[in-house]
Amino acid sequence: MSIIIRNEKEINSLRRPNALVGATLKYIQDFVKPGVSLKDIDNLIEDFILSHNAKPSFKGLYGFPSSACLSVNEVIIHGIPTNYILQEGDIIGIDVGTQIDGWYGDGAITMGVGKITPQDQKLIDCAKETLLNSISEIKVGMYFKELSKILEENIRKRGFVPLRDYCGHGIGRKPHDEPSIPNYLESSNYRQGPKIKNGMVFCIEPMVCVESGEPRVLQDKWSVVSNDGFRGSHYEHTVAIVNGVAEILTEA
Template structure:
């Protein structure tokens, strides 16, 4: 399948759902406090998204039951909201997708609740910093494999490892489109594969493990952890290539 190229009118159409995503994540960040349950946060986000006449894109996608992927502590991605109440020292990841007028937006953040450990602070910083370092290096003609290498090297340099088996992706008229963008190189070759072009829109999303990047899916069939059993983190932005530069669509 080919990678979509969007004109400026289509990218303008993508701005709305992505801005709703950004505002929803800000709402969740501000309300991720001790004592609040994951289901309360999920409902808060869904109500907020629907207030824009938009739709939570993940609800029902591939059978996912809720509006937001909420991943606590050792759950790195795809956590299902439950009646668990957040506690001081938890770290929590929010992954939000929005559909508006047939266009999709997607982004994720990880945040701490109250006072978190220095290791968890570094873990969250690794996901965020690796994402922004990759974005800063985006240019037309760069191969996606080169972008994967940049993300992987940034993660490894900070003393962590990328989660394997999951990746960033294209986005537009569907929530997941080509290309797939791993956070690591599957081979040492970076001189093959598609290049970044004007009008491409895609999501980068570093997913960070502490010692072992091998994933394990829990009994709920969704929640992904590392086999090392340690806390993880996740950050994501939707990026459009506009006038030769990377523009973050999910930034307020």
């Protein structure tokens, strides 16, 4: 496994697309309400990104048809925007990617539509708090597997489980690069494998399920749900390791 170390100039190049991801996620929240269609939201996201002289990097990526992944209720990640009209009490994951001058940005949030249940709020809070808590614990010299352990512990102590088979990833000149960062520990020994170093840039994205982390892909060949049939949540930031600290590049 070869994980690219970025210099200061390269990290500065990555700041632009990732700052735009944060700005896009902040912008779109005002439009997420009952009565709005997923395609309307996707169009607003695409127009906003294009208006900043950037490209929506998800569109056409591996054949994905839209500018954003919009995942409603039981869909945890990779939902395709359709004509579905948002209803009061829905929850929606919004995952956005951008590209500027060949550099990529990536980030996601999950939010409620109108008034949601306390259980759904706990589900959303779990993904968000897990993400922020885990970022705060990153240190140079830490094994990536140790980061996976921290992610899993944060999810489980809140009463939920991580989605399996999907993970965070490196990012830079490619939208997905080394390393892969699962939200769970795959072996008991977490003190092995590659370590986190200054100059690395990667995406951390806890994907949270209620009872079962076993994934199932729907007939559209994109939307991922849990075998338990319950709702899920997803949050993501791109971080750069600068002067020994994990700096969030997708902060709004």
